[in-house]
Amino acid sequence: MKVAVVGATGLVGGEMLKVLAERNFPVTELLPVASEKSVGQQIEFRGVKYKVVSMDTALAARPDVAIFSAGGSISKEQAPRFAEAGTVVIDNSSAWRMDPTKKLVVPEINAKELTPKDKIIANPNCSTIQMVLALHTLHEAFRIKRIVVSTYQSVTGTGKKAVDQLLEERAGQVASNPAYPHPIDLNVLPHIDVFEDNGYTKEEMKMVKETKKILGDDSIQVTATAVRIPVMGGHSEAINVEFEKEYELADVYRILRATAGVEVVDDVAHNRYPMPKDAHGKDAVLVGRLRRDESQPRTLNMWVVADNLRKGAATNAVQIAEHMIQLGLLKV
Ligand code: 2RA
Secondary structure, eight states, X not given: OEEEEETTTSHXXXXXXXXXXXXXXXXXXXXXXXXXXXXXXXXXXXXXXXXXXXXXXXXXXXXXXXXXXXXXXXXXXXXXXXXXXXXXXXXXXXXXXXXXXXXXXXXXXXXXXXXXXXXXXXXXXXXXXXXXXXXXXXXXXXXXXXXXXXXXXXXXXXXXXXXXXXXXXXXXXXXXXXXXXXXXXXXXXXXXXXXXXXXXXXXXXXXHHHHHHHHTOTTOEEEEEEEEOSOSSOEEEEEEEEESSOXXXXXXXXHHHTSTTEEEOOBGGGTBOOOHHHHTTOOSEEEEEEEEOTTSTTEEEEEXXXXXXXXXXXXXXXXXXXXXXXXXXSXX
């Protein structure tokens, strides 16, 4: 299969190449795509060196699938060009997520909704993916009424520039090309993406809107506070979820342990709980600190951690492509 990775030189693009290789995705020809300034740069994939190509060169090659992680404006402009040429586009930007004609897919939840008509498929926001994966089977069992979530997000979610800022500050230097308006080391920033008129950031509103779309239930009420913290292993989230139905904690454990893609890490007597250092490089969504909210009936607290570059982006996108092969929507 001819596969284009658009944004191949970025953090997520690099992770996509790693995941494609790890999962032995049936790539017969790779088209690493990046900006004009990177064209000609060498990328290694499965021991073979490939040269970065331009968007037009990749389009002319008519790839079977193109996995985009190059920002919303590029996706908005370029994804339709590839789709019109017959390529299946899986896009990691926010460009298509809330488009009513496009599917927003976490394979374990709704890959079954994919059809041959789906030529541009949206990969949800990393902080949404880990939350809905941890909640969807509980929603099926107890029907979610409201979610209150606070996130503690890795600098890798911003990109290489932010990682460099953290490392420079950690080394006692003033960041040479800061990604954030404030120092990030030994600090936290309650500011991810831009602020909207309602006082929330785009990141927070993504979690509100995408959750409803993926779970297929507009009645679910969500409120979010998204915070950047100086770590690199993955995003953490404190989730407080109110259900319509009463639940038993034992059933929550049983359901989560049976949920594909979720790993329950919850043994506080031995200091075992999800942490970014343990999620880093893994695809599982780690869930722990499960406990009844004693201030409100039918309400549960949980702590959810995942590598935002993997299940939060690259792995989820590759899994969508894998499901399309299984559904016969992509020919190997
Ligand atoms: C972030 N979720 O963490 C956003 C985009 N990757 O910055």
